[in-house]
Structure formats: structure tokens, C-alpha cells
Amino acid sequence: MSFYCGVDIGGTGVKLALINEEERILRTDSFSTSSGLGPDFFVDALSKAIVRLTKESKASCQLTAIGIGCTGPIDTDSGLILNPYTLPGLEGMNILDEIQSRLQLPAYLENDANTAHLGEIALYDKGIVPGNTALMTFGTGVGCSIRIDKKIFRTIGGIHPEIGHTSAGVNSDITCYCGKNNCMENVLSGTAINRDAQRLFNQTPEKVLDNPDNTEKKTFREHLIAALTNSITTIVGIFNSEQVFIAGGMKNLFAKYLIPETQQRLDKLLPVFGGTKIILTEGNLYSGSLGAALLAKIRYQEIHDAPLS
């Protein structure tokens, strides 16, 4: 019997899930990321959490492999964390080397938007999810994952595409850390939406969107809906995604104020865009770590079950 552990590393918390061969979650756990305490502290906490998870499971199992989803930018091949923005204190750490040498098990690294995407698909009835889907996370930043013919899409060289810093078609008078002022992250992330509502109206975005009673507030709302519509049509136009999952901390705000009208606008477009359905993710706290565990299973089996040539 094989068991796989999935780890979902976010800016504030780390979530773990243990699954069996049938992809059923046996046990979960979580701890605070506390990246500022440095790499040694973090790897120690993570290794102990993985060991605890396997010991506490009813199966008292031997792990087969570990999958790690981590907020980017990361180098998935080498294992390097390159993210000073949301994981300060861990940039430059090689998470794969550290975990593999401590636990003597194969480990695999993936962008957390991709592991969330895999986990979300697994939570749905697999028979009804089409082969071409996208997942967009709106939280501290904007992350995008593309799945084509049921496989996670990568650009040349195996690099995760930085779609969150492509144009949303709406300009801000503030420049993103990427150097642009019209990228999705600079207009549609939680950071950007909260920032703009505060600086323009001295209010929360919910308050502004609940009652857009003047021209400036109407423009604020229109810019968000236009940016979301533009962002989705760009993704759908290039990748033919039939469903776009919306995830992240801003999901509920999007569901209430932006998605209904965005879906209406998509429905009126040409079929190349208009057939696309926006779907809210299930909101399972452990979908990211489930996806990371599935990643471990997929990668391990790709390597070990490959037919001899």
C-alpha cells in the first residue's frame, strides 16, 4: 500500500494532507509558516509535522513520496524558493534538498496554484470536469494555473507561466512590483482592491461595492468587472479553458459583486469565449495539500511505473 503526503506552503500557514492509493484523505494537519524565523526553523517544523502525520494515521504508514505546493516564484526543478514577497526569510532555500535529506524520501515541488487546481478537480466529480480548465487565485497576489488535456501546462523549459502579471486591460496609477501598472495582480489582487478602496474612498471594498452611489464608485466597480472579464477572456482565448475556477481569499467578494455580471458579459461574447463557465472553488481548506499529495502520486508513478524502452 502506498501513501503520499501533500504540503501546501502559503504566506501565513502550512497545511498537510495524507492520502492513500485510492486518493482518500486519511489525516490533515497545519502549522503557522513563520517564515521570518528562517529556513532551519521552518524545515524542522515541516519535517516533524510530516512524521507526526504518518505516525498518527490509523495505517501508521510508510510514506512513498511527498508533494509540495508553494507560493511562487519557485524553481520547481531545483527546489529553490525565490519569493521574498510572501515568504520573507525563506528565499534562496532549497526545500527539496532539505526535505529529501531529512526524511530520505522522494519529494516534488510545484507552484501552489497548480496544486490547488489538481486538488479542486479531485473534489469535483471527475467525470464532469472537462479536460481544459483554468484556476485563478485572488489573494495577496494573483496566481493562475492552466490545465490542458488533463495535464498542467508549463511554458518552454518547464516554467510556470506568470499570467498574473499579464494585462488586465485596466490601468492603475500605481505601479506593480513587476514594473507594470495594468497587470492582473495590480488591479484584481486582494492587496490592490483593498489598497484602491482605501486610498480612493477611505472605505472597505465591500462598502464601496454595496452602494456605488457616485461616478467614482461606479467607475471603481466597472474597472474591476472589466478587468476580470478581460483577464478571463485572455486566458480562454489562448488556452480554450471550458471552466475557470476562482479561488483565494477574495473569492467571496468576487462571488457577490463581480462574477454574476462578468459571467453575463462572457455569455454575450463569441463562442470562443462565451461557452466558458466561471466556477467558485469548493473552499476546502485542504484542497491545496490534497493537490500536492496527488502531485506526489502522479510524479512518483511517472518515474517508477514508466515502461522500459
Ligand SMILES: [Zn+2]
Ligand atoms: Zn505585476
